[in-house]
Amino acid sequence: MKTDRRTFVKQLGAVTASTAVPHFNIIKSLNDNKIRIATIGMGIQGFSDTNAALRTGMCELVAVADLYDGRLTHAKEVFGNHVVTTRDYREVLERKDVDAVLIVTPDHWHDRISIAALKKGKHVYCEKPMVQHIEEGAAVIAAAKAAGKVMQVGSQRISGAAFKEAKRLVEAGDIGMINFIESTNDRFNAIGAWQYSIPSDASLKTIDWETFLGDAPKRAFDPVRFFRWRNYRDYGTGVAGDLFIHLITGVHFVTGSLGPNRIFSSGQLSYWKDGRDVPDVMVATMEYPAMGKLDSFQMVLRVNFANAGSIKNVTRIVGNEGEITFGGNSLTLTKRKLATAPGYGNGESFGTFSNAQQQEYLAAYDAKYPTETRTPEPVKEVLFDAPKEDDAHKNHFANFFEGILNNTPVVEDPLFGFRAAAPVLACNKSYFEKKVVNWDPKNLKLT
Known part of the structure; x- marks a missing residue:
């Protein structure tokens, strides 16, 4: 960067x-x-x-x-x-x-x-x-x-290799202009929902509780809060700070975007009603402004700690010429250019035309716009698997x-790190204050 x-x-x-x-x-x-x-x-x-x-x-x-x-x-x-x-x-x-x-x-x-x-x-x-x-x-x-x-x-x-490949494909224009991104990071077990084990010897003798609290509110010793700190706003940042951060970091790395300018999140505590004060289901919608070579696009993120169904944690980056779907160590590029002219399928008003009128209309359209097409290109899929040794x-x-x-730049320096952190922290702000949060991704300030 x-x-x-x-x-x-x-x-x-x-x-x-x-x-x-x-x-x-x-x-x-x-x-x-x-x-x-x-x-x-x-x-x-x-x-x-x-x-x-x-x-x-x-x-x-x-x-x-x-x-x-x-x-x-x-x-x-x-x-x-x-x-x-x-x-x-x-x-x-x-x-x-x-x-x-x-x-x-x-x-x-x-x-x-x-x-x-x-x-x-x-x-x-x-x-x-x-x-x-x-x-x-x-x-x-x-x-x-x-x-x-x-x-x-x-x-x-x-x-990882899959993220680097996604970045290369986006920069090469393989999916055209990005208009929509969605990403999920669900969990289905207790450990994944931060229900970490608590050692039997946990006590004020074995734990420096006062230092742990730091600048958080003072309270009596509680080993649950110490070992399961992600469940509490005093010490953690909820599903947004733990998991949305990975999704947003990845999107910023792949697209080169500086961040969204409008953030709204909603959610609830559905299953893990164990005293935690953060939700276990959260959905966020973010609006990314046009910037540099990027058009504006929408992004939707989801985390569900109460998901007893199928877990498909993937990121989809969708453009006007295809999409990239990746998760873990694999990636799929699906290419299909959209039709640029009306008149394919049941489009337009051909239902009110005679066959002769329809053919006359299409011939005139083709003559006026010779570079446009009424049929989408066939779907092409390209699969990418990271090398086994990729770590x-x-x-x-x-x-x-x-x-x-x-003395070389690193991939996630403090500026990059904060540009990823701020939107996820804005998700929490939106959730708890029940409002849309406006953010200036270039100058890094709430607006």
């Missing part, structure tokens, strides 16, 4: 210019020139991110921070006793042997730890969404620019590490 060098201007909840590609300090590890990383937040995604980073062969794990002792113990069991463990992420940021941090905490800690890490001279990989609230985005972007360090946001699917998660980290070592 290209960025320019205009002056960054911070307003309340707004950014009015792009960031410049910073001058990165090239890091050399003490061990075979590998980048030395530390993971802050060692839950399910923390372990997944750490393993993906290590699969690149470009890094080594130095330290781990987490607020639950059981995860620290498990980290040593998995990655070795040499890994330093601590409850206090600030101890990690003070370490001279840590070049980059992976921030895999609850959403309400993303902005604070990212900014602190950047100020300490660390490169940052921050899980999606980059921030919990729209007004936090400007400060993170400014901190990354001021620090001159690499920051990658972790919506790793866009580094989007590993690729995303490799891109991050290459940015550190080679």
